[in-house]
Amino acid sequence: MALLGCGVVGTEVVRLLNEQADDLAARVGAPLELAGIAVRRPDRVREGVDRELLTTDAQALVTRDDVDIVIEVIGGIEPARSLMLEAMKSGKSVITANKALLAEDGATLFAAAREYGADLYYEASVAGAIPLLRPLRESLVGDHVHRVLGIVNGTTNYILDQMDTHGAGFNDALEEAQSLGYAEADPTADVEGFDAAAKAAILAQLAFHTPVTAADVHREGITEVSAADIAGAKGMDCVVKLLAICERVPSADGHNGDGRNGRGVSVRVYPAMIPRSHPLASVREAYNAVFVEAKSAGSLMFYGAGAGGAPTASAVLGDLVAVARNVAGGTPGPVEVTYAELPVLPMGETVTRYYIQVDVTDEAGVLATVAEEFARHGVSIQAVRQVGLGEEAQLVVVTHRAPDAALAATVEGLRGLDIVREVASVMRVEGEE
Amino acid sequence: MALLGCGVVGTEVVRLLNEQADDLAARVGAPLELAGIAVRRPDRVREGVDRELLTTDAQALVTRDDVDIVIEVIGGIEPARSLMLEAMKSGKSVITANKALLAEDGATLFAAAREYGADLYYEASVAGAIPLLRPLRESLVGDHVHRVLGIVNGTTNYILDQMDTHGAGFNDALEEAQSLGYAEADPTADVEGFDAAAKAAILAQLAFHTPVTAADVHREGITEVSAADIAGAKGMDCVVKLLAICERVPSADGHNGDGRNGRGVSVRVYPAMIPRSHPLASVREAYNAVFVEAKSAGSLMFYGAGAGGAPTASAVLGDLVAVARNVAGGTPGPVEVTYAELPVLPMGETVTRYYIQVDVTDEAGVLATVAEEFARHGVSIQAVRQVGLGEEAQLVVVTHRAPDAALAATVEGLRGLDIVREVASVMRVEGEE
Numbered sequence: 001m002a003l004l005g006c007g008v009v010g011t012e013v014v015r016l017l018n019e020q021a022d023d024l025a026a027r028v029g030a031p032l033e034l035a036g037i038a039v040r041r042p043d044r045v046r047e048g049v050d051r052e053l054l055t056t057d058a059q060a061l062v063t064r065d066d067v068d069i070v071i072e073v074i075g076g077i078e079p080a081r082s083l084m085l086e087a088m089k090s091g092k093s094v095i096t097a098n099k100a101l102l103a104e105d106g107a108t109l110f111a112a113a114r115e116y117g118a119d120l121y122y123e124a125s126v127a128g129a130i131p132l133l134r135p136l137r138e139s140l141v142g143d144h145v146h147r148v149l150g151i152v153n154g155t156t157n158y159i160l161d162q163m164d165t166h167g168a169g170f171n172d173a174l175e176e177a178q179s180l181g182y183a184e185a186d187p188t189a190d191v192e193g194f195d196a197a198a199k200a201a202i203l204a205q206l207a208f209h210t211p212v213t214a215a216d217v218h219r220e221g222i223t224e225v226s227a228a229d230i231a232g233a234k235g236m237d238c239v240v241k242l243l244a245i246c247e248r249v250p251s252a253d254g255h256n257g258d259g260r261n262g263r264g265v266s267v268r269v270y271p272a273m274i275p276r277s278h279p280l281a282s283v284r285e286a287y288n289a290v291f292v293e294a295k296s297a298g299s300l301m302f303y304g305a306g307a308g309g310a311p312t313a314s315a316v317l318g319d320l321v322a323v324a325r326n327v328a329g330g331t332p333g334p335v336e337v338t339y340a341e342l343p344v345l346p347m348g349e350t351v352t353r354y355y356i357q358v359d360v361t362d363e364a365g366v367l368a369t370v371a372e373e374f375a376r377h378g379v380s381i382q383a384v385r386q387v388g389l390g391e392e393a394q395l396v397v398v399t400h401r402a403p404d405a406a407l408a409a410t411v412e413g414l415r416g417l418d419i420v421r422e423v424a425s426v427m428r429v430e431g432e433e
Numbered sequence: 434m435a436l437l438g439c440g441v442v443g444t445e446v447v448r449l450l451n452e453q454a455d456d457l458a459a460r461v462g463a464p465l466e467l468a469g470i471a472v473r474r475p476d477r478v479r480e481g482v483d484r485e486l487l488t489t490d491a492q493a494l495v496t497r498d499d500v501d502i503v504i505e506v507i508g509g510i511e512p513a514r515s516l517m518l519e520a521m522k523s524g525k526s527v528i529t530a531n532k533a534l535l536a537e538d539g540a541t542l543f544a545a546a547r548e549y550g551a552d553l554y555y556e557a558s559v560a561g562a563i564p565l566l567r568p569l570r571e572s573l574v575g576d577h578v579h580r581v582l583g584i585v586n587g588t589t590n591y592i593l594d595q596m597d598t599h600g601a602g603f604n605d606a607l608e609e610a611q612s613l614g615y616a617e618a619d620p621t622a623d624v625e626g627f628d629a630a631a632k633a634a635i636l637a638q639l640a641f642h643t644p645v646t647a648a649d650v651h652r653e654g655i656t657e658v659s660a661a662d663i664a665g666a667k668g669m670d671c672v673v674k675l676l677a678i679c680e681r682v683p684s685a686d687g688h689n690g691d692g693r694n695g696r697g698v699s700v701r702v703y704p705a706m707i708p709r710s711h712p713l714a715s716v717r718e719a720y721n722a723v724f725v726e727a728k729s730a731g732s733l734m735f736y737g738a739g740a741g742g743a744p745t746a747s748a749v750l751g752d753l754v755a756v757a758r759n760v761a762g763g764t765p766g767p768v769e770v771t772y773a774e775l776p777v778l779p780m781g782e783t784v785t786r787y788y789i790q791v792d793v794t795d796e797a798g799v800l801a802t803v804a805e806e807f808a809r810h811g812v813s814i815q816a817v818r819q820v821g822l823g824e825e826a827q828l829v830v831v832t833h834r835a836p837d838a839a840l841a842a843t844v845e846g847l848r849g850l851d852i853v854r855e856v857a858s859v860m861r862v863e864g865e866e
Contacts, residue, residue: 142750317575
C-alpha cells in the first residue's frame with residue numbers, strides 16, 4: 001500500500017492506520033502495510049509519520065512490486081491523474097478523495113479501472129465521511145433516482161447560516177468564517193460554487209448512470225446573496241441554502257425519465273430558498289446533508305460532517321478496507337456503469353420556481369402591469385402581495401414552475417418597466433413538489 | 434434467481450423486476466431472470482405475477498440448477514432458515530429481509546455463508562430503504578463507531594408523534610395508527626419493542642463487530658408512556674422517542690472501548706427523552722432515522738421511510754444488483770466479521786440519565802428528603818425544581834449519568850417514602866453528551 005500526498009488528510013490516514021492497525025487487520029483478514037509515502041517536501045515535519053517511508057519519487061512508488069493499493073490525497077488534476085493511471089496500469093487498485101479530477105475527467109479514470117480490472121474507490125471525494133457514494137452506487141442501484149438535492153459545501157452553509165441566524169451580511173459572515181477556519185483566505189472555490197459543482201457532477205453521474213462533468217454543471221455562487229434575500233426567505237418561512245441539484249427531466253410526452261428515456265438531466269448549483277419544514281433546512285453551521293428522492297425508496301437523507309481531516313480519512317479507510325478485501329479475494333468491486341447517456345440540459349430548459357421582490361412606484365395599476373410582464377413570458381404567478389407604501393412600496397411575487405429562460409426573461413422585462421425602481425431580490429425556490 | 438414468499442414485499446419485487454428489467458440488466462451487465470416463486474397458496478391472486486412461476490415446493494426451488502440467487506421474503510424463523518441454509522449449501526447466494534431470523538440466529542446464517550462462500554445480503558432487514566447496513570458494514574468499516582441511536586420502528590414513532598403533537602393518550606394514538614394502517618391489529622411486535630430490539634441486535638453486531646442477538650437486548654415498549662411523560666418532556670424542551678441504542682462502554686480504567694478492549698457493549702430499546710435540538714427529534718410520523726457517532730467520521734444521520742412494500746423492495750433490489758455482479762464476477766462480497774467478542778452488559782450496568790416527576794406532600798423538608806434518597810444510591814442530581822402547590826405539589830428531578838441499577842433503586846426508594854404520593858413519570862434522557 002502506498003500513500004500519495006501527506007497533508008491534512010494524508011497525515012490523518014497515517015495516524016489512523018497506526019492507531020487502529022489491529023482492528024483494521026481483523027476486519028480485512030490481513031495486516032495493512034504502508035510501503036511508502038510520496039511527498040514533495042520530505043523535510044517538512046509531519047507528526048506521527050515515519051520519515052523512512054517518505055519519498056519524492058511518486059512515479060516509482062506507484063509501480064513498486066510491494067504495493068497493491070494506492071491512496072491518492074494530493075488533490076488537483078496533475079500529477080494526480082498520471083499517477084493513478086500509472087498505478088492502475090501496473091495492476092494496483094486506487095482510492096482517491098480527488099473531487100476536482102473526478103468531476104473533470106472521471107471518464108478516463110473509470111475507463112482505466114475497467115481496462116486493467118482495478119478498483120477505483122472515491123467515497124471521500126463528496127461530503128467527507130457521510131456514506132453517500134456507496135449508497136448511491138450500490139444500495140440504490142436497483143431503484144430509480146428522481147432527484148438529488150444536497151448541501152455539499154460546509155463553508156457556504158456556515159456563511160448562509162450566520163446570515164440567517166444573526167442577520168449578518170455576506171462579507172461579515174465570510175470574514176467570520178475565515179477567522180474560525182471554516183473558509184480559506186482565498187474563498188473562491190467555495191463561495192463561487194466550484195467545489196459544490198464538482199460534487200454535483202459526481203453525484204449526478206452516480207444517480208443517473210450517465211456521464212456528467214463539472215463543465216456541464218450550471219453554477220452560481222453565494223456572493224450576491226443579500227440581507228434582503230435572507231429577509232425575503234424568512235417572510236416566506238423559507239431558508240436560503242446553496243444547493244447542488246441533480247434532477248431527471250421528463251420528456252414532453254410525459255415520459256418520466258426512466259432508464260435511457262426522458263429528456264435528460266439537469267445539474268445545477270445555486271443559492272435557493274427551501275421551506276423551513278424541509279429536512280435540509282435544519283442543516284446548520286458547516287454540516288452537509290444530501291436528500292435523495294427515489295421511486296421505490298421514497299425520500300432519504302444523509303447527514304454529517306462534510307469536510308475536515310478526520311472525517312475524510314474515515315471515508316478513505318472505509319474504502320481501504322473494502323479494496324483490501326477485494327485484493328485479498330482476487331476480484332475487484334463494482335465499476336461505474338454510465339450506460340444511460342442522458343443529455344445534460346441547458347439551464348434555460350430547467351424548470352424551477354422564482355421568488356422576486358420588486359421595488360415599485362406606489363400608484364394604481366402597478367400590480368396589473370407587473371402581472372402582465374409575467375404573463376407575456378408565459379410565467380404563471382402563484383401569489384403576489386404588496387408590502388410597504390410610497391417610496392417603500394414593493395411587490396413580492398412567487399411563481400409557479402416555469403422554464404428558467406422564461407423566468408430570466410421576465411426579470412429582464414421587469415427591469416425595463418418605468419414603474420419598477422429596482423428588482424431587489426431574485427431567488428429560486430426548491431425543495432417543494 | 435428464485436423468490437421465496439410473495440406477499441406485499443415479494444409482489445413489489447416482482448413488479449420492479451419486470452418494470453425495470455432493462456435498467457437492471459444494464460447495471461448488472463446481464464439480464465436477471467426469475468426462475469420460480471415459492472408460495473404457500475398458489476391460487477391466491479397476485480397482480481402482475483406470472484402464475485407459471487409459482488410453486489409450493491420451496492425446497493426443490495432453492496436447489497435448482499437454474500437458480501443462482503435466492504431472495505427470501507417469507508419472514509419468521511422456519512422454514513426461512515432451513516431454506517436459506519439449504520440454498521447456501523447448494524452454492525446459491527441469498528438476499529433476505531428477515532430481521533427476526535437475523536437477530537435470533539444470524540450466527541448460523543453467517544457461518545453458512547462463510548463455509549459455502551455464498552453471499553448473504555440483508556439491507557432490507559433494518560430501516561427499509563434507508564441505506565444503513567451497507568454504510569455500517571463497508572463505509573465505516575475503517576472507523577471506530579461509539580454509538581448508534583436510532584428510531585427504527587415507524588409505528589411507534591407515529592404514535593409518539595401524535596401524542597406529542599396533539600396531546601393524544603397512548604390508546605387513542607394507537608387506534609388512530611391502526612385505522613390509518615400504520616399499526617397492525619395485533620400491535621405487540623411494534624409497541625412492545627420486539628421489532629426495534631431485533632433491529633438493534635443487527636445494528637450492534639455490525640457497528641461493534643461483535644455477536645449480539647435479540648435476546649441480549651434490554652427491551653421496554655411504549656405502552657406505559659403517558660400524557661404526563663410527554664408533557665414532562667415538553668417542559669424539558671425534549672421529545673419522547675422509542676430509541677434503539679447501541680453503545681460501547683469504556684472500561685473502568687478509562688479505556689474507551691477500542692477494538693477488543695473496553696468493558697463491553699450496551700444494547701437497549703426503550704422510550705426516552707431527547708432534546709428537541711437533536712437531529713432525531715425532528716423525525717416525524719412513521720419515518721425512521723439512525724444517528725451514528727464514530728471517532729473519525731463524527732456524527733452521521735440516515736433518514737427515510739423505514740417500512741412499506743416499495744421501500745423494502747428497493748433495498749432488496751439494491752442487494753440483488755450487488756449480488757448478481759458478485760455472481761457474474763465469480764467472487765462473493767464481504768462476509769460478516771464478528772472478531773471482537775465484546776460482552777453485552779446487563780441493563781443495570783448501563784449508564785444513563787433519568788428524568789423523574791414525583792408527586793409529593795407540600796411540606797417543609799420534602800426536597801431535602803427526596804435529594805437524600807438519590808444520594809443514598811450514589812445518584813447525582815443535575816437539577817430539581819418544585820412545580821405546583823398543595824395537592825398538586827410535584828418535584829421534577831433530572832439526574833447526572835449513573836448506572837441504571839442505581840437509578841432504578843432510587844425510584845424504588847422514592848416509592849417507599851411517606852412524603853411521596855406517587856412517582857408520576859420516570860424516563861431516561863438520551864442524545865446528550
